[in-house]
């Protein structure tokens with residue numbers, strides 16, 4: 110193929126019909142307030158761990174809601190490694206939607222073990 | 224002296240003894256090394272003296288319950304102390320009547336044996352008989368209250384009482400029938416021989432009047448009494464009544480300095496069965512009061528750990544709690560529920576406790592704070608910059624050089640992780656902060672967050688003094704380093720859970736407030752203060768529920784109609800500021816506003 114200097118990016122859309130929603134449903138059941146998340150990123154902006162690293166809590170829970178669990182689980186030492194979280198609670202306090210983010214983080218970690 | 228009917232009683236006592244000894248032996252074996260060392264170190268010291276006093280005060284007189292509610296205390300006291308005296312005086316009675324020796328059960332069935340085998344006719348006997356009857360009456364008064372409480376618990380200061388399981392209820396039925404059975408049996412004997420004190424003789428007369436005079440009936444009633452005792456004693460080690468003896472041990476171990484550790488130990492086992500399931504921990508709990516969840520309180524946590532069938536509920540019970548500490552503060556047995564809860568959380572968090580996540584902390588650099596006060600704002604204070612600014616102002620006014628340790632970004636103290644049972648991760652954060660403090664050569668640590676304060680004082684083992692800013696400001700005011708102007712503001716003070724019940728700091732923040740404003744008392748304060756609802760101990764409830772708990776705390780604080788609410792925790796401040804029109808300030812901010820510049 111002739112190289113025109115362009116790239117075709119792989120589509121990032123998720124086919125919800127074939128995605129495995131079991132873990133996500135369990136997560137929402139355990140932390141009902143996660144349904145209110147609007148993805149504003151307030152949590153990431155204030156994150157204590159985010160001040161020292163590229164840790165991105167919004168991206169992490171966003172991956173979970175996109176059912177990309179494998180990405181989240183295998184991503185150790187990356188920007189969505191949930192073990193970087195100090196559970197300090199700043200994200201819960203700034204969240205404009207009242208999402209219980211600490212519960213979310215702990216539950217994601219527990220669910221990803223399964 | 225023997226009669227067949229004493230056998231159930233004797234078997235019951237034997238079963239109780241054997242099972243208790245086995246249980247206690249196994250638990251003592253399970254003490255961890257630290258607990259064993261403490262026992263060895265302290266067992267031969269004078270510490271048994273306060274232990275005996277506390278045993279007498281708490282296991283028999285139930286002093287702490289009495290402070291909670293006088294009537295409830297009376298109920299527990301009359302059953303415990305009354306029965307204890309019945310047994311002791313019963314033995315004295317047998318000793319006086321049979322000075323040449325007797326079987327151990329004679330004291331229990333004294334009236335039966337006494338008309339058959341009289342030996343001594345000491346003039347003390349009629350007096351003791353009347354005393355025994357008075358004691359029986361005393362026990363009956365407690366029993367009546369216990370029955371009233373079952374159906375109508377309010378007068379005894381309890382809105383909710385504990386739900387018990389089947390074995391507990393059988394044992395309770397046996398216990399409750401012991402004393403009426405005793406009176407009936409003694410009455411039947413008295414109907415035949417006219418012996419006994421005032422109560423028993425009256426009972427005997429009554430039975431005579433209705434024609435209940437027969438040796439068969441007498442014998443059967445004594446058998447029933449012995450059976451009730453036998454059943455109760457046999458079931459005792461398997462029911463909540465095991466608390467009767469266990470509390471005695473627990474008091475002793477506590478006086479020897481033993482405390483619960485990070486994982487389940489023998490001491491935990493003693494705590495588990497020292498719980499009398501009195502249910503006092505239920506009413507004050509904010510999860511019960513505001514959310515109506517009535518099955519997660521201390522009593523049910525301990526039950527779920529003890530009872531294998533309920534074990535699968537232990538995780539959700541432990542997680543549902545705010546760790547506000549109200550239940551431990553009210554528990555009359557003095558069970559420290561927080562470590563027990565944390566043990567459960569730790570057990571269920573084993574798989575996710577990965578300290579490797581904190582590799583990134585290694586690359587952070589250290590600072591030098593030679594000879595200065597280190598100031599640790601804490602994560603939450605970064606969301607309430609008013610507090611850190613006020614503290615900087617105060618340091619400057621006092622002429623104190625300081626090092627704002629987490630100005631650039633805070634490494635959490637580790638307590639939030641610890642509370643969730645992530646022990647190793649918490650340790651990683653502590654190690655980091657500790658080495659930073661060490662290298663800094665700071666001579667004192669001041670923190671604005673009660674969560675950090677509790678962590679630094681209890682979990683870090685630092686070799687420099689640690690102060691919460693309320694204590695630090697109080698000190699500055701006392702030795703005149705800073706001066707404040709008085710204002711005519713009327714202020715109520717909110718005790719943060721972690722500072723008050725967590726660390727026992729109640730007075731210093733009050734002194735600080737009172738130095739510049741008029742402090743108004745509230746209904747529920749100090750040990751009884753209400754959680755602001757946002758305590759980091761809980762990750763199970765959502766913000767709607769947090770808000771309900773907070774509103775209850777606010778109602779209490781706003782009731783005296785203050786101009787301002789003061790608190791000493793950035794978290795409480797943040798939680799309460801959002802909700803109401805009355806301004807909420809940290810005590811540091813109040814003081815910074817009133818500073819008189821030198």
Ligand code: SF4
Pocket residue numbers: 145146147148149150151152153167203204205206207208210
């Ligand atoms: S701050 Fe709240 S709403 Fe915004 S992305 Fe984070 S969790 Fe979602």
Ligand code: SF4
Pocket residue numbers: 152155156157158159166193194195196197198199200201210211
């Ligand atoms: S709790 Fe975790 S994710 Fe939330 S702000 Fe703190 S470190 Fe970041």
Ligand code: SF4
Pocket residue numbers: 497498499500501502503504505521522525553554555556557558
């Ligand atoms: S934990 Fe304490 S307050 Fe609660 S039921 Fe047991 S003894 Fe009573």
Ligand code: SF4
Pocket residue numbers: 507508509510511519520521544545546547548549550551
């Ligand atoms: S610590 Fe507080 S929330 Fe938890 S059970 Fe005790 S009273 Fe309830």
